[in-house]
Amino acid sequence: MRRIAPFALALLAGCDVVGPSDFQGAAGAYRTSSWYECDPVKKPREELVRTIRDLITRCGYKAPDADPDDGFYRTDWDVRMSPRYRESFRTRLDVELVRQESGEYIVRTRSWMEVNNNGVNPSDPNKAEWVGAGVTDRHKDRISEPALRFHNMLKFRLFGLNE
Numbered sequence: 048m049r050r051i052a053p054f055a056l057a058l059l060a061g062c063d064v065v066g067p068s069d070f071q072g073a074a075g076a077y078r079t080s081s082w083y084e085c086d087p088v089k090k091p092r093e094e095l096v097r098t099i100r101d102l103i104t105r106c107g108y109k110a111p112d113a114d115p116d117d118g119f120y121r122t123d124w125d126v127r128m129s130p131r132y133r134e135s136f137r138t139r140l141d142v143e144l145v146r147q148e149s150g151e152y153i154v155r156t157r158s159w160m161e162v163n164n165n166g167v168n169p170s171d172p173n174k175a176e177w178v179g180a181g182v183t184d185r186h187k188d189r190i191s192e193p194a195l196r197f198h199n200m201l202k203f204r205l206f207g208l209n210e
Contacts, residue, residue, distance in 0.1 A: 076179030080158045080191035082143075083198040087151035088205050092144070095152055099142055102200050106193065108140060118144040128163070130170045133183050135163035138193050154201055158194035162186050 088095065099120060100110045108122035124137040143155040160180035168174045180186035 077181035077187065077190060078159050078161050078179030080160075080194045082155045082157045083191075083194050084156075085154045085198065085202055085205060087147055087149070087153055089151045090205070092146075092152065095144060095154065098201070098204055099144065099154065102197055102204065103140060103142065105200065106140065106197050118146070126172060128170045128172055132166045132169050133162045133164065134185070135169055135172075135175065136180060136186060137161050137177065140193055140197055142197070156194045156198050156201070158191060158197075160186060160190040160193075 103120065103122055104110050108125055111120045111122055120140075120142040122140045124139050126135075126137040128135045137160070139159045141157050141159070145153045145155060147153060161177040162180050162183055163169055164176040164178045164182070165171070165174055180190050
């Protein structure tokens, strides 16, 4: 019993940091990338919102039906199914428009990636068991790819080749 207590405490501490309902997250199954920010932009908000929605569509996601005054956009999941275990995955983007005190805006982006943990029916989207992509070596390094793709397209659109 004395050997189990420290192990149980370590598990509970991990669950407290990540969240009690996300055991895979406590085990290192990360699903979100870091936030990527562009330099401050001095453009009208409406123009930035149009640019963000256009780039979300160009990245292969459906443009979210969000209130443009909110400044936070979350796309629907882009699901890619595979007949192999843990090779089906889904991704989405979070884009946030942050107004600075100077009147300029910063656009922040991060991506989500989850893999299907269902080994019996890995290609059935109705029976998928989505867990953070950090559980596999194949996908954990690719979590940030959608956010970086969007971030680079945004920088090129806003700043051109000068950046």
